[in-house]
Amino acid sequence: MIVASRNKPICNVPEIGYGSMANEGGYLILDKQERDEFISKEPASQKYIRLFLGSQEFINGKGRWCLWLKDISPSDLRKMPEVLKRVDSVKKYRLESRREATKKLAQTPYLFGEIRQPETDYLLIPGVSSENRYYIPIGFLRKDVIASDLVRTVPNANLYHFGIITSAMHMAWTRQVCGRIKSDYRYSNNIVYNNYPWPESITEAQKLKVESAAQGVLDAREQFPDSTLADLYDPTTM
Numbered sequence: 025m026i027v028a029s030r031n032k033p034i035c036n037v038p039e040i041g042y043g044s045m046a047n048e049g050g051y052l053i054l055d056k057q058e059r060d061e062f063i064s065k066e067p068a069s070q071k072y073i074r075l076f077l078g079s080q081e082f083i084n085g086k087g088r089w090c091l092w093l094k095d096i097s098p099s100d101l102r103k104m105p106e107v108l109k110r111v112d113s114v115k116k117y118r119l120e121s122r123r124e125a126t127k128k129l130a131q132t133p134y135l136f137g138e139i140r141q142p143e144t145d146y147l148l149i150p151g152v153s154s155e156n157r158y159y160i161p162i163g164f165l166r167k168d169v170i171a172s173d174l175v176r177t178v179p180n181a182n183l184y185h186f187g188i189i190t191s192a193m194h195m196a197w198t199r200q201v202c203g204r205i206k207s208d209y210r211y212s213n214n215i216v217y218n219n220y221p222w223p224e225s226i227t228e229a230q231k232l233k234v235e236s237a238a239q240g241v242l243d244a245r246e247q248f249p250d251s252t253l254a255d256l257y258d259p260t261t262m
Contacts, residue, residue, distance in 0.1 A: 039178075066104050077175065156258075160211065197216070
């Protein structure tokens with residue numbers, strides 16, 4: 025075992041990142057009712073509405089969506105007056121900010137303030153999780169699910185990486201080194217993930233054992249499709 029140098033994971037460990045920061049005053053974010061009403065008014069907008077997850081939404085199964093206009097063409101944008109209204113509201117919100125960096129973002133009001141969305145499917149790690157849980161709930165997500173800046177993303181992660189991060193050993197490490205919000209775990213890219221002592225080398229047999237255990241976790245979740253991760257990871261009902 026070796027410890028990675030701070031801020032630099034060891035070889036074969038996928039890099040971790042942050043989700044995207046909206047910084048738009050709430051005008052590009054929709055709850056379920058807002059989403060349904062918005063699509064009924066502007067049907068063409070449906071292709072640009074994506075599931076948007078922070079820690080709470082991911083763990084508690086709460087629905088939240090966003091207008092993700094990253095690759096929209098100017099002609100398509102102009103055809104959707106309801107979308108344009110929201111984009112204009114974002115522009116006004118940013119121009120009224122006291123921060124010069126936010127004012128500059130008013131030049132592209134149809135975009136999130138900071139875009140860090142993975143281009144591949146990815147592993148999501150909540151930025152904050154209850155200290156009462158034995159494990160931090162993590163999971164694989166499709167690349168079209170937008171991760172907020174309240175979660176951590178690990179693109180190109182596989183079943184082996186999932187198994188290591190969701191292990192008792194990784195949780196023992198996390199409890200010792202992570203920061204806290206009140207008493208809840210605050211998962212850090214640099215202190216927790218990048219400094220975790222991943223195995224320098226493993227045999228194929230060892231890798232298969234980790235993958236088998238990891239698949240067992242995913243299979244157990246699938247047995248209870250109506251339960252949220254909050255339900256499944258509650259120490260009393262786990």
